[in-house]
Amino acid sequence: MDTPVGSLTLSAGSSDPTLVPTNNIVFGGSGSNRTVTVTPAVGQSGTATISVTVDDGQLSASTNFVLTVSASFVGTRSITNSAAITIPSQGAGTPYPSTISVSGMGGNVSNVTVTLRGLTHSWGDDIDVLLVGPGGQKVTLMSDAGTGPTASGANLTFSDGAAGMLPQTGSLVSGTYRPTDYAPTDTYPSPAPTGPYGTNLTAFNGTAPNGTWSVYVVDDGAGDQGSFAGGWSVSITTAGAAASLVAGPPALVWIENPPKITSITFDHGTIQLIVNGEVGLRYALEASRDLVNWTKLAVQDNTTGSVVFSDRPTTNAIRFYRAVSTAK
CATH class of the missing domain: 2.60.120.260 (Galactose-binding domain-like)
Structure with a gap:
């Protein structure tokens, strides 16, 4: 079952808490449109790696970007x-x-x-x-x-x-x-x-x-x-202002609506799965026997809002499927 976007948990970390305390990393927005605002500590300069993690209670995904704070003299x-x-x-x-x-x-x-x-x-x-x-x-x-x-x-x-x-x-x-x-x-x-x-x-x-x-x-x-x-x-x-900020991407964190497997049919040994999601994204179908180790079966671009995947297992073992976004 896919976790609703609003139920995902966001967390952040800083490689240099003196420059950027964790409490100075604040999330905003809602649903699938979220932002992160980073405020460096007063009087500090340097470089910190900011990490952002999305968690649904079982699985998590992270990204990071580099923030450079250049102190300039005011006076x-x-x-x-x-x-x-x-x-x-x-x-x-x-x-x-x-x-x-x-x-x-x-x-x-x-x-x-x-x-x-x-x-x-x-x-x-x-x-x-x-x-x-x-x-x-x-x-x-x-x-x-x-x-x-x-x-x-x-x-x-x-x-x-x-x-x-x-x-x-x-x-x-x-x-x-x-x-x-x-x-x-x-x-x-x-x-x-x-x-x-x-x-x-x-x-x-x-x-x-x-x-x-x-x-x-x-x-x-x-x-x-x-x-x-x-x-x-x-x-x-x-x-x-006494400092300028230079942040590498992504300074804006965008969380997409995850792809969903909405239909599974079995016909003469072939399993057909329909995946719905956001147009313009690329989805991969993955399979697992233990929910730990996953194998990528196929990749397709979502051009209409739904993608049809087919799989023909060679054994009768239990098989789990999931659809995930993947880079183009």
Whole structure:
């Protein structure tokens, strides 16, 4: 007799209970449509094999899949490219762009600050600096600010939370400023993206932090030059989920309605069995003398909802039959 689907017992196991406690494997759904939800322990990372077993009290079947939990850092991380950016008397700086590669951060960006390190220049108004994020968002950090020589080795930090902007006239000195863009509107040579450009670092909020962050430096007036001798740094704060899950199949457990032998007839030594089940599946007819050792007799695809099997035993011994699903 076939066990009703609703009466089957489901159980699960984890090869790494520290990463995935057994109580964190939860079954949902009902009948022949069941799901399994796996939740890793907080703060853990690694790989675990998750096993799922179906039991009717006499027989059982199991499957398993591999779950990989990759921990990512959520919070604030500062990264520096200390290579100097040389600013010519006119044109693009070297390198152009100067880049920082970010990886291993989880969540989405919630705050960005940038520091341009070691600025020395004979005419600050000439300097234009553009920040571009991994997703293509673009923000002017400074443009056409100051007159005359800058302070020597000035460190300029840009934050939306700063009290004020860089001055339009006078020397540029170390401090924290809001992104500053005075007229006229500036353009940047390729490969910098075209405008318009924002002046709020919140343009990066909600984006993915990982990837290449780029700073494009241009001198737009002839006759003066300088450098950011200490390169630049970016400080990124993220918020949100701290782990990503990668599960091998099957992440969804589907339990089919089992095939049923609905008719057995005997005619001149031939036994005919009709098996009903789900269309599209492949069924095997198996026979046994002791309900322990089973021999596969035949295999057929169920294309109509029922399959007819025939068997012609060569002895008069007791013979048991069962129909089972088999892989195509």
